Amino acid sequence: MTHLFKCFSFLLFFVIETAVVKANTIDKLKTDKDVFDLLINMKAFGSSDAIEVVPSDMLLKRLDCNDVAINWKVKSWEKVDFNHDKLTDLIVTVKDNNRSLFIFAVIDKGKGGLKCLELSNNRGSYCQLVKPITVDGIQMIAYYSKRFRMINQQLELNETEQTDTLIYLFGGFVEYNRKPLDYNIKSISIKVTDSIGVTNQGKVFYSPGLRRMFRDTLEMNLAIDSSHNTYVSDVPLNKLNNRKALINYINIKKMKTSYSVLWTDDAEANLIVEFADGTKKRIRDYGMIGSFGLTRLYLTLLDLKNSLTWKLARK
Numbered sequence: 541m542t543h544l545f546k547c548f549s550f551l552l553f554f555v556i557e558t559a560v561v562k563a564n565t566i567d568k569l570k571t572d573k574d575v576f577d578l579l580i581n582m583k584a585f586g587s588s589d590a591i592e593v594v595p596s597d598m599l600l601k602r603l604d605c606n607d608v609a610i611n612w613k614v615k616s617w618e619k620v621d622f623n624h625d626k627l628t629d630l631i632v633t634v635k636d637n638n639r640s641l642f643i644f645a646v647i648d649k650g651k652g653g654l655k656c657l658e659l660s661n662n663r664g665s666y667c668q669l670v671k672p673i674t675v676d677g678i679q680m681i682a683y684y685s686k687r688f689r690m691i692n693q694q695l696e697l698n699e700t701e702q703t704d705t706l707i708y709l710f711g712g713f714v715e716y717n718r719k720p721l722d723y724n725i726k727s728i729s730i731k732v733t734d735s736i737g738v739t740n741q742g743k744v745f746y747s748p749g750l751r752r753m754f755r756d757t758l759e760m761n762l763a764i765d766s767s768h769n770t771y772v773s774d775v776p777l778n779k780l781n782n783r784k785a786l787i788n789y790i791n792i793k794k795m796k797t798s799y800s801v802l803w804t805d806d807a808e809a810n811l812i813v814e815f816a817d818g819t820k821k822r823i824r825d826y827g828m829i830g831s832f833g834l835t836r837l838y839l840t841l842l843d844l845k846n847s848l849t850w851k852l853a854r855k
Contacts, residue, residue, distance in 0.1 A: 566619060566628040566648055575617050575632055584644070584656050593617065594635045602641065604666040608684050612671045620672040622647060622679055622708040631659075631670055631681065643670050645681075645713065657712055659683060661829040673705070680716055681706040683832075706832055710786045710840065714833040720789040724816035728783065730841045731810045732828075738841070742780045745853060746771045746845055771850035779847075783840055787813060790833030792821050799823070799830030809838050 569575055572593040579593075594602065596616045603609040617632035627648040634642050643659040659681070660668055668685040683704045706713040729737040733749035747770045792813055811823040811834075829835055 565654070566630050566646065569617075569619070569630070572616065575630070578630075578646070579632070579634070579644070579656070582646070582654060582656055591637075592635045594633055594641070599633055599641075602635070602666060603669055605669060605684060605686065609669050612669065612682070612684070614669050614671055618672055620679060622681075624679065625650065631672060633669070641666065641668065643668060643683075645708075647708070659706070659713060659832075661685070661832070661835070675705060675707075675716060676718070678707065680708075681713065704832065709789065710782065710836055712832075712836040712839070714786070714790060714836050715831060717789055717791065720785075721791050721793070723784075723788055723793070723813075725784050725787060725813060726816050727812075727814045728787070728841065729812045730838060732807055732838070732842065734842070734845060736841055736844055738775060738780065738783070738844070742775045742777060744773045744775050744844055744848060746773070746850060770853040772853040773844075773848040773850045775844060775848060779844075783837070786833070786837050786840060790831065790837065792823075795821070795823060795831065795834065797821075797823055799825045799827070799834075801827030801829065803827075809834075811838070 565578060569578065572595055576591075576593045594616050596614070599614065599616050600609050603614070617630060619628050619630060621627065622629045622645065625648075627650055629648055630646040632644050632646070634644065636642065641660070645657045645659060647655045647657065649655055659670060668683070670684075671682045673680050673682045683706055684702070686701050705716040707716040726740050727738060729735065735745075735747040735749075737745045806827045808824065808826040809828045811821075811825070813821045815821075823830065823834065825834060825838075828838055
């Protein structure tokens with residue numbers, strides 16, 4: 541199934557951020573059309589005539605979630621402050637021309653503009669819904685869905701109902717964890733199409749996949765040389781610590797070793813986290829949605845490719 545939206549795509553690793561739309565714009569939203577126009581102004585979609593902000597009464601009829609949507613009093617969109625910065629954010633459900641439902645959050649970054657994130661992780665499902673909640677005095681989201689997943693190479697034949705409590709941290713939404721662990725991390729590496737490795741000293745190595753090498757070489761203003769396809773850079777300490785903190789927050793050692801969606805033609809992440817005691821945690825994630833926390837980790841690691849200055853690594 542082709543993903544219609546540009547707001548957040550696991551194939552493109554793309555998050556819409558714009559300063560064109562003024563801060564506090566969300567406060568002025570009053571109708572479904574207002575919300576739709578905001579998303580269009582953010583250029584969040586590949587096509588404007590194929591999507592719709594679903595009215596709440598219609599949404600309740602479309603959702604195949606037993607009575608959960610009714611009991612939760614789910615709405616098509618709600619205003620909420622996810623990151624407690626006294627600016628109004630937005631959670632919204634939209635429908636595409638295939639009648640599939642997708643969920644997005646729009647974060648008001650003040651002078652930094654708006655950021656749009658997709659929360660849907662069950663492509664084509666008629667049962668995925670969200671409700672703003674407060675836990676431990678903190679604004680969060682309850683995310684409910686029915687899903688089939690391949691876990692550790694085994695197909696779960698029974699449809700699973702799952703509720704995740706999500707908190708806005710590390711620039712996105714992750715599962716809430718009251719007791720993060722404190723691992724001593726030696727290195728981190730991820731391979732999708734590209735490969736990125738990060739050492740404990742902040743040295744980063746980037747190897748583009750073959751189909752990306754020519755384009756990335758041009759973007760970096762480097763001479764094209766097929767014998768030098770690894771680049772090197774240094775990540776600032778605060779960015780390195782942020783990624784380590786995320787690994788600790790999601791309790792990486794307790795994650796499963798393999799995740800897989802049931803559809804095809806999707807991206808696969810292969811993650812390796814090495815610890816100071818010599819042990820390693822390996823995760824293979826076809827679809828890259830094993831958990832919200834894992835997805836956020838993949839994106840923060842892959843974002844290094846665009847946020848750092850690179851030079852060719854010497855062999």
